[in-house]
Amino acid sequence: MSDPAFEEKSSRFLDWFKAWPGATFHPDIQIQDLRQNGRGRGIIALNDIPEDTVLFTIPRPAIISTQTSDLAKRIPDVFAPTVLDDTEGDADDDSGATSDPPDNWVSLILVMIYEYLQGERSHWQRYFDVLPAEFDTLMWWSDKELDWLQASSMVAKIGKDDADSMFRARILPVIETNPDVFYPPGSQRLSEDELILLAHRIGSTIMAYAFDLENDDDEADQEEEDEWMEDREGKVLMGMVPMADILNADAEFNAHVNHEEESLTVTSIRPISAGQEILNYYGPLGNGELLRRYGYTSAHHARYDVVELSWDLVISALKQTLPIDDAIWGKASAELDPEEVEDAFVIDRDLEEPDSRGEFHGSKTLKSLPEDLREQINSILKAVRKLSPATIPDKQRRDEICLSAMRSAFESKLAEYPTGIDDDAKLLSSNTVSGRPGMALFVRYGEKLLLQEAIGLATEKLRDLAASQGNEAQPSAKRLRTK
Numbered sequence: 253m254s255d256p257a258f259e260e261k262s263s264r265f266l267d268w269f270k271a272w273p274g275a276t277f278h279p280d281i282q283i284q285d286l287r288q289n290g291r292g293r294g295i296i297a298l299n300d301i302p303e304d305t306v307l308f309t310i311p312r313p314a315i316i317s318t319q320t321s322d323l324a325k326r327i328p329d330v331f332a333p334t335v336l337d338d339t340e341g342d343a344d345d346d347s348g349a350t351s352d353p354p355d356n357w358v359s360l361i362l363v364m365i366y367e368y369l370q371g372e373r374s375h376w377q378r379y380f381d382v383l384p385a386e387f388d389t390l391m392w393w394s395d396k397e398l399d400w401l402q403a404s405s406m407v408a409k410i411g412k413d414d415a416d417s418m419f420r421a422r423i424l425p426v427i428e429t430n431p432d433v434f435y436p437p438g439s440q441r442l443s444e445d446e447l448i449l450l451a452h453r454i455g456s457t458i459m460a461y462a463f464d465l466e467n468d469d470d471e472a473d474q475e476e477e478d479e480w481m482e483d484r485e486g487k488v489l490m491g492m493v494p495m496a497d498i499l500n501a502d503a504e505f506n507a508h509v510n511h512e513e514e515s516l517t518v519t520s521i522r523p524i525s526a527g528q529e530i531l532n533y534y535g536p537l538g539n540g541e542l543l544r545r546y547g548y549t550s551a552h553h554a555r556y557d558v559v560e561l562s563w564d565l566v567i568s569a570l571k572q573t574l575p576i577d578d579a580i581w582g583k584a585s586a587e588l589d590p591e592e593v594e595d596a597f598v599i600d601r602d603l604e605e606p607d608s609r610g611e612f613h614g615s616k617t618l619k620s621l622p623e624d625l626r627e628q629i630n631s632i633l634k635a636v637r638k639l640s641p642a643t644i645p646d647k648q649r650r651d652e653i654c655l656s657a658m659r660s661a662f663e664s665k666l667a668e669y670p671t672g673i674d675d676d677a678k679l680l681s682s683n684t685v686s687g688r689p690g691m692a693l694f695v696r697y698g699e700k701l702l703l704q705e706a707i708g709l710a711t712e713k714l715r716d717l718a719a720s721q722g723n724e725a726q727p728s729a730k731r732l733r734t735k
């Protein structure tokens with residue numbers, strides 16, 4: 253059933269979009285209400301569309317960023333790079349209060365709050381009309397809803413308190429010291445609580461909708477600089493890109509956003525049939541991360557699922573596998589370089605990304621155990637061997653302890669989830685759990701499947717190791733011949 257208010261907003265937004273000089277919107281696509289499928293708005297092909305078709309064009313002035321909003325011009329001091337004298341060199345303190353210019357994230361939150369508060373004075377009012385006011389990202393879940401995630405590491409990654417502190421340190425002071433800039437004449441000023449809530453809403457919108465805006469120079473930079481990502485962290489220009497952010501996304505997709513000098517264009521990367529949704533790509537994210545950042549899950553993303561394993565859990569597993577005096581474990585741990593020791597390890601399938609047509613090929617199963625985990629276990633086992641040589645007589649035994657401990661750590665992690673894989677599979681297929689609990693169930697099930705694969709792989713490797721040991725005990729035919 254169509255919702256006239258929803259349709260009206262979409263249609264006003266489309267008219268507003270097309271009025272930007274240089275904007276295009278292909279006649280064979282349409283913004284549609286996909287809320288019944290839990291997908292909000294999306295863009296659907298009305299007719300068959302060939303590969304390499306420009307679906308729409310977003311002129312750069314239509315993008316909201318520090319470059320297009322008036323805000324940076326109205327309070328230039330806030331956005332200007334600071335020149336620190338020697339005494340100010342370590343200006344940051346624990347409260348997060350700092351005189352540094354805002355990073356890309358804080359800048360875009362300020363710009364979005366400013367444009368939002370301008371109401372009809374903003375060029376982007378029609379765009380704000382179609383942005384969501386409610387979110388399913390983890391930040392907005394109740395404790396009861398989060399319980400559905402069970403032992404998933406996602407629960408610890410939400411960072412609501414950190415976001416609160418950041419808003420209080422970097423966003424509120426700018427608004428409070430420039431009320432005449434942020435609030436148009438005659439408008440109601442917001443209380444601190446209202447501002448924090450607005451900052452959370454805008455922050456969640458940016459997390460799920462904003463784009464990193466590339467320049468033409470970026471490709472060259474990317475080739476020249478090895479540490480490109482690191483160098484640009486917090487610095488790359490972020491922007492809200494109307495229309496490109498109406499596209500939903502999946503791990504298998506059919507459209508690509510190209511960043512050109514004057515505009516961004518969205519093109520089909522393979523033929524799209526009438527009735528199909530135009531889909532963008534958010535990257536090889538597991539469902540936990542997809543839920544945290546974007547508030548949804550997808551069967552295609554399950555292949556990128558991730559489980560985090562703490563080093564403490566691995567140490568407990570090692571102690572069970574090699575029951576020696578605790579003091580030896582303590583001394584061996586102390587031998588490890590604290591700078592090098594990882595507190596947590598990631599299990600993932602390390603798969604190739606989709607091809608240039610947005611399609612995925614190849615196997616989706618776990619092929620190897622985490623190499624960094626193996627190295628750290630081996631480092632501590634080498635330290636144990638120095639202290640107590642008889643416990644680990646040779647490399648074969650060390651490999652065996654390493655694999656057994658890994659397997660036992662995977663089992664312990666699996667046991668941290670209060671329900672088993674079979675229980676979850678049954679619940680999923682019963683289709684009785686929907687909404688946020690349903691998405692959490694899908695995330696935790698995916699994590700358990702990955703752990704089960706990891707346990708299977710460790711078992712297989714232990715079997716291979718035992719077989720190779722057996723072979724060594726009996727000289728092979730080849731060895732006999734060559735003697």
Ligand SMILES: C[S@@+](CC[C@H](N)C(=O)[O-])C[C@H]1O[C@@H](n2cnc3c(N)ncnc32)[C@H](O)[C@@H]1O
Nearest residue numbers: 290291292293460461497498499500501546548
């Ligand atoms: C960039 S917006 C896409 C437009 C959005 N559907 C809307 O109505 O505004 C990203 C948000 O769309 C939703 N979304 C994107 N892809 C989805 C998918 N494959 N399934 C369900 N929801 C999706 C999520 O809520 C996500 O946070």
